[in-house]
Amino acid sequence: MDPRILDALFGLRGKVELGLGPSNRLLERLGRPELDLKWVHLAGTNGKGSTLAGLEALFLASGAHTGAFISPHLVRFNERFRLDGQPVSDIQLMAALTHVCALLGTRPEALPRATEKALGASFFEISLSLAMVIFKEAAVDWALIETGLGGRLDATNALQNPKASVITRIGLDHREYLGETLAEIALEKLAILRPHTPSFLAPQTPQINQLALDYAQSRGLDLQPCPTLEGWDLGLNGAHQKENLGTALACFNHLCPNQLDEAAQKEALAQVRWPGRLEYVNPHFLIDGAHNAQGLASLFQYLRDQHPGKHILLALGWMTGKRLFEGLDQSGLDLTWQPIQGGFQGAEPNPEATLSTFGPCLPTKVLSQFCAHLPPQFDLIVLAGSLYLLGEFKSLKL
Missing domain, CATH: 3.40.1190.10 (Mur-like, catalytic domain)
Incomplete structure (x- = not known):
């Protein structure tokens, strides 16, 4: 079109x-x-x-x-x-x-x-x-x-x-x-x-x-x-x-x-498949459209069940105004949080301010480097949050 x-x-x-x-x-x-x-x-x-x-x-x-x-x-x-x-x-x-x-x-x-x-x-x-x-x-x-x-x-x-x-x-x-x-x-x-x-x-x-x-x-x-x-x-x-x-x-x-x-x-x-829902890009890179607190809770439970004891980089981007972290239980998980600032509609302008554990915000294009070369200190990278963010990532055509 x-x-x-x-x-x-x-x-x-x-x-x-x-x-x-x-x-x-x-x-x-x-x-x-x-x-x-x-x-x-x-x-x-x-x-x-x-x-x-x-x-x-x-x-x-x-x-x-x-x-x-x-x-x-x-x-x-x-x-x-x-x-x-x-x-x-x-x-x-x-x-x-x-x-x-x-x-x-x-x-x-x-x-x-x-x-x-x-x-x-x-x-x-x-x-x-x-x-x-x-x-x-x-x-x-x-x-x-x-x-x-x-x-x-x-x-x-x-x-x-x-x-x-x-x-x-x-x-x-x-x-x-x-x-x-x-x-x-x-x-x-x-x-x-x-x-x-x-x-x-x-x-x-x-x-x-x-x-x-x-x-x-x-x-x-x-x-x-x-x-x-x-x-x-x-x-x-x-x-x-x-x-x-x-x-x-x-x-x-x-x-x-x-x-x-x-x-x-x-x-x-x-045989059911649904893109962007706990989808593995490769064995060390997982993407999921967990864009609210309930979705993140399901993602965290999956990580506990399937990746116990692993050091995980959680790259997260979400829409403005989302309250993702209310009552969120991350016990039993070894997570490093990484905020992602994408070009997707209504992206949170300053996501790192939401959690003090966040590091500097990264643009979506940096994720292609993670996908190709897993940082050695991590066992798994998870890209999660807005479906618009996942779409932006998939558009990179890695």
Whole structure:
């Protein structure tokens, strides 16, 4: 796709303003394409992408044709729109953009001169519309749709008639938009649940589990707690993936009963891959999109389990305003912290001030040297934090 058009689209990522109005208007102009699709809605703080990847793998193993809408992308915009597990082509994306732009009274070539106010739609709302056009044109059997932020007022909640809803792990994140407490954030995400729609709840803290069940019961909603998947060889690293893929399996078995026997399900989930989630670049270099306190806790537990006693360099970069370190337990780990200042959107301008143990801040490009030549005093380097940071790292094409 023309880089100028992409830059113009990215330029529409202004101040976050939650609400369903623009998406509803766009979807109406498109003729409500979601009503011709079977689709699953996913919300949660952590684990949406991994759970989606598990569902995608199971649907594909059953012979279904799948579409998936995710955010953010790591390297290419196309990654946000997947058909049968692969990013769409530039040709498919450009055709969808031409169609959506026509409904907005413009052309893709004119986007560099457009504004969000003039278009009446944001970057994310346009992206969601592109997904709907692509999935309808491809006649997918199942579409998997991730929320962008929260749930109640997220653009994806304007979509009608989901066949299932999934709530992954809920934690403290995006408090400036969703609320300061875990309960407030949970209620925002639980608002994607719909009457007469089966819903699936990943394992939660006791407080959130009870809140979710009470929420569903008071509204007559069908919410099913999901078990942790024990004893299976999974394609994703980390104990928390037993929760994510267990949730995916419970949802799939409800939607497609008897489509796959247990052996086929195990094979599908053993093949799941999701970039940037406990992904090894080489045996001594690990990257992970742990971008909030809950994510860092899962990363630390994985390091305790899989790399006990190792001296680890943790290179960390995060978005402005993130409170990553509240209640964080790093016991049992031999960590040296290294802040990373990337060029990614909204990067913390002075991350080394957050922890006194941090050394001087380094630019992302220095990581290529770490990857090629492990500093001798470390057994393992871990690059973690914002998914935008991981995308910047992957763009280095090492």
